[in-house]
Amino acid sequence: DAGVIQSPRHEVTEMGQEVTLRCKPISGHNSLFWYRQTMMRGLELLIYFNNNVPIDDSGMPEDRFSAKMPNASFSTLKIQPSEPRDSAVYFCASSTRQGGNEAFFGQGTRLTVV
Amino acid sequence: QQPVQSPQAVILREGEDAVINCSSSKALYSVHWYRQKHGEAPVFLMILLKGGEQKGHEKISASFNEKKQQSSLYLTASQLSYSGTYFCGLRDDKIIFGKGTRLHILP
Numbered sequence: 001d002a003g004v005i006q007s008p009r010h011e012v013t014e015m016g017q018e019v020t021l022r023c024k025p026i027s028g029h030n031s032l033f034w035y036r037q038t039m040m041r042g043l044e045l046l047i048y049f050n051n052n053v054p055i056d057d058s059g060m061p062e063d064r065f066s067a068k069m070p071n072a073s074f075s076t077l078k079i080q081p082s083e084p085r086d087s088a089v090y091f092c093a094s095s096t097r098q099g100g101n102e103a104f105f106g107q108g109t110r111l112t113v114v
Numbered sequence: 115q116q117p118v119q120s121p122q123a124v125i126l127r128e129g130e131d132a133v134i135n136c137s138s139s140k141a142l143y144s145v146h147w148y149r150q151k152h153g154e155a156p157v158f159l160m161i162l163l164k165g166g167e168q169k170g171h172e173k174i175s176a177s178f179n180e181k182k183q184q185s186s187l188y189l190t191a192s193q194l195s196y197s198g199t200y201f202c203g204l205r206d207d208k209i210i211f212g213k214g215t216r217l218h219i220l221p
Contacts, residue, residue, distance in 0.1 A: 035211075048207075091156075
């Protein structure tokens with residue numbers, strides 16, 4: 001398996017534009033997590049899905065952020081409109097649901113909003 | 115609820131030992147440890163599930179206390195390759211990470 005695949009790896013956009021980040025989890029994993037990493041806040045959990053269903057989105061900072069998982073092999077995180085304070089590295093991770101199993105991270109998307 | 119990690123940063127010389135602590139206000143199902151190199155994704159190190167559990171190999175090991183509220187990561191005879199940021203993650207269903215401990219190993 002190729003692991004968790006995220007795209008794009010880097011994104012530079014202007015304030016006010018829509019940004020869509022994409023994630024393909026590891027086949028067979030039924031939990032998917034979106035994290036945002038900054039120096040100040042560390043690794044923040046934004047939202048997670050079990051079996052394609054959003055379970056907890058309490059970490060989503062504002063209504064400008066939305067996430068979907070239309071099927072077991074694809075998820076998106078959308079920011080509309082984007083703001084400079086959204087600049088961060090966004091990681092997607094997947095896991096089997098059991099608590100004894102680790103999460104595998106994608107390589108991340110480095111987002112810069114200017 | 116986010117786990118609390120300490121210390122925030124450590125600087126060691128190669129061959130020295132380090133301990134990184136992780137604590138939670140409530141007992142949890144499991145604790146995960148990850149290491150992240152600069153510019154890379156976090157990579158899994160180990161999971162502890164049982165109160166009182168200790169696991170790992172001789173150079174990198176971890177413990178989970180009986181109440182399952184505190185875990186420690188032990189780095190013995192550190193090597194340059196151990197440099198990075200270490201995160202503990204507490205898992206019930208979701209995984210919540212601490213803010214990390216930055217470890218610098220000097221030659």
